[in-house]
Amino acid sequence: MQDKNSTYNVHQLSxxxxxxxxxxxxxxxxxxxxxxxxxxxEDVVQQTFMDALQVWAFKGIPxxxxxxxxxxxxxKAIDVIRKNKHSVQYDFSDSERALLKSEYTLAxxxxxxxxxxxxxxxxxxxxxxxCHPEISEENQITLILKTLCGFSTAEIAKSFxxxxxxxxxxxxxxxxxxxxxxxxxEIPSAxxxxxxxxxxxxxxxxxxxxxxxxxxxxxxxxKDLIDExxxxxxxxxxxxxxxxxxxxxxxxxxxxxxxxxxxxxxTEGEIILLANQDRRxxxxxxxxxxxxxxxxxxxxxxxxxYHLEAAIAFEHCTxxxxxxxxxxxILELYDWLCKISxxxxxxxxxxxxxxQVNGAAEALQFLKGISExxxxxxxxxYHSLLGEINSRLNNSVEAKKNFETAIRLTQxxxxxxxxxxxxxxxxx
Amino acid sequence: MERYLYIFRGGDAVSAQxxxxxxxxxxxxxxxxxxxxAEKQILDGGEPLEVAGKQVNGKNKMVIDGPFMEAKETVGGxxxxxxxxxxxxTEISKGCPILEHDGKVEIRQLKKVDMPK
Numbered sequence: 056m057q058d059k060n061s062t063y064n065v066h067q068l069s070x071x072x073x074x075x076x077x078x079x080x081x082x083x084x085x086x087x088x089x090x091x092x093x094x095x096x097e098d099v100v101q102q103t104f105m106d107a108l109q110v111w112a113f114k115g116i117p118x119x120x121x122x123x124x125x126x127x128x129x130x131k132a133i134d135v136i137r138k139n140k141h142s143v144q145y146d147f148s149d150s151e152r153a154l155l156k157s158e159y160t161l162a163x164x165x166x167x168x169x170x171x172x173x174x175x176x177x178x179x180x181x182x183x184x185x186c187h188p189e190i191s192e193e194n195q196i197t198l199i200l201k202t203l204c205g206f207s208t209a210e211i212a213k214s215f216x217x218x219x220x221x222x223x224x225x226x227x228x229x230x231x232x233x234x235x236x237x238x239x240x241e242i243p244s245a246x247x248x249x250x251x252x253x254x255x256x257x258x259x260x261x262x263x264x265x266x267x268x269x270x271x272x273x274x275x276x277x278k279d280l281i282d283e284x285x286x287x288x289x290x291x292x293x294x295x296x297x298x299x300x301x302x303x304x305x306x307x308x309x310x311x312x313x314x315x316x317x318x319x320x321x322t323e324g325e326i327i328l329l330a331n332q333d334r335r336x337x338x339x340x341x342x343x344x345x346x347x348x349x350x351x352x353x354x355x356x357x358x359x360x361y362h363l364e365a366a367i368a369f370e371h372c373t374x375x376x377x378x379x380x381x382x383x384x385i386l387e388l389y390d391w392l393c394k395i396s397x398x399x400x401x402x403x404x405x406x407x408x409x410x411q412v413n414g415a416a417e418a419l420q421f422l423k424g425i426s427e428x429x430x431x432x433x434x435x436x437y438h439s440l441l442g443e444i445n446s447r448l449n450n451s452v453e454a455k456k457n458f459e460t461a462i463r464l465t466q467x468x469x470x471x472x473x474x475x476x477x478x479x480x481x482x483x
Numbered sequence: 484m485e486r487y488l489y490i491f492r493g494g495d496a497v498s499a500q501x502x503x504x505x506x507x508x509x510x511x512x513x514x515x516x517x518x519x520x521a522e523k524q525i526l527d528g529g530e531p532l533e534v535a536g537k538q539v540n541g542k543n544k545m546v547i548d549g550p551f552m553e554a555k556e557t558v559g560g561x562x563x564x565x566x567x568x569x570x571x572x573t574e575i576s577k578g579c580p581i582l583e584h585d586g587k588v589e590i591r592q593l594k595k596v597d598m599p600k
Contacts, residue, residue: 150522150524151521154517157528157562159514159517159560160513162510163510164514
């Protein structure tokens with residue numbers, strides 16, 4: 056009999072290992088069964104993990120747990136094929152999958168389909184399938200988290216502050232879409248790659264931001280979101296078809312941001328503003344990695360929003376102190392960013408910088424002309440910035456109103472606490 | 484295009500003497516050969532057979548346990564391949580790895596039976 060302690064270790068190790076291996080296994084199995092049978096692929100992975108928990112708790116963790124998981128998944132996949140090879144639901148018409156239908160070649164073909172050197176490309180193909188243009192952004196990210204990042208429905212619900220029911224519905228809709236349209240697992244052709252790649256990058260960046268900006272979810276999920284986003288983007292940087300300048304630029308941007316992630320929150324999970332962050336806590340290894348990717352991003356003749364955002368993050372990362380930040384340079388970058396990728400959020404960020412460089416009055420003037428003003432009226436950061444500007448202009452009454460509107464509009468406890476402190480400061 | 488049945492006989496005696504590594508390599512050869520057929524879209528299925536079997540005979544339905552003949556004559560499996568003629572089907576069968584193990588391939592066209600006139 057094993058003692059309690061080793062059972063505990065099995066669970067601890069397997070949580071991490073399962074999340075890591077799950078994306079690979081789902082990708083390979085989806086290649087085998089077709090996207091129309093994504094549910095089967097996920098079931099095989101789930102059953103493999105359940106077998107592992109049972110067997111490992113009893114016999115101990117094998118020397119090479121990944122190889123163990125792969126072997127069990129292969130055998131289960133073989134069983135699925137034996138059962139379904141004459142079913143119309145499975146398409147074995149292409150030449151590689153045709154070999155899965157005969158016992159002469161089933162086992163060797165299965166072995167070949169799981170070769171280590173093919174797995175990264177299978178994951179890329181899976182990413183492109185998840186980011187199919189006809190799937191909505193939120194469904195894309197939900198599916199990526201489920202299939203490629205090994206998140207449970209509950210964890211996805213926590214990351215997006217939504218119910219498990221909503222997540223299940225989103226997953227169901229996307230699986231139905233795959234089933235009906237038999238989306239191919241492929242890396243898009245040269246003529247499509249730029250657009251399709253940009254959809255994938257967008258999803259990865261949203262994942263990253265969910266991890267980086269969220270104040271609601273627990274620390275572990277936050278870190279995992281950041282790590283997974285970086286991992287997926289790294290895969291894109293390693294394939295010749297997807298290593299475009301913007302891919303490297305996003306990688307640089309995420310490294311620059313994540314270098315500061317430990318100093319952004321107090322141990323109680325409260326936000327520390329950039330001006331007050333302890334810059335000694337920034338991770339200079341990650342900044343160096345960001346620089347490496349920034350260098351690699353410098354080719355081709357187009358500048359993406361990721362290039363500019365990375366350049367802005369770089370300025371922050373390398374400034375000795377808040378006061379010594381090169382705000383002028385950052386303002387130039389924001390001007391540029393507003394030109395190539397205009398959005399009210401970018402304009403809002405630009406207004407913050409404008410306040411630093413040219414003063415609160417000019418920032419206020421600029422905010423009056425912000426685009427999509429109706430939408431911004433419901434965004435707490437807009438009111439929070441207005442409050443900041445008005446308080447600097449000594450319009451205390453206005454500022455108080457702005458902060459109070461922001462308090463009403465935010466869901467986040469930490470944000471609310473910070474805004475209340477600002478209101479209190481106005482009264483002094 | 485007609486369909487032809489390859490009936491494989493023998494080859495097991497050689498396979499049985501080989502190390503697992505060589506046998507693995509032999510199976511990879513089967514894979515490569517069949518992959519070639521699949522890529523030309525002329526592979527129409529087929530399976531290896533277990534040695535043991537039974538035979539039911541005649542009106543009395545007498546049952547005999549197999550194998551029924553010596554190893555080199557035992558049918559070990561079959562494949563169905565599309566080809567334009569018996570000669571072409573015969574040429575294609577020459578790539579079969581069973582021949583390296585001293586086995587045999589019998590090639591027979593699948594017959595179409597029309598309604599009697």
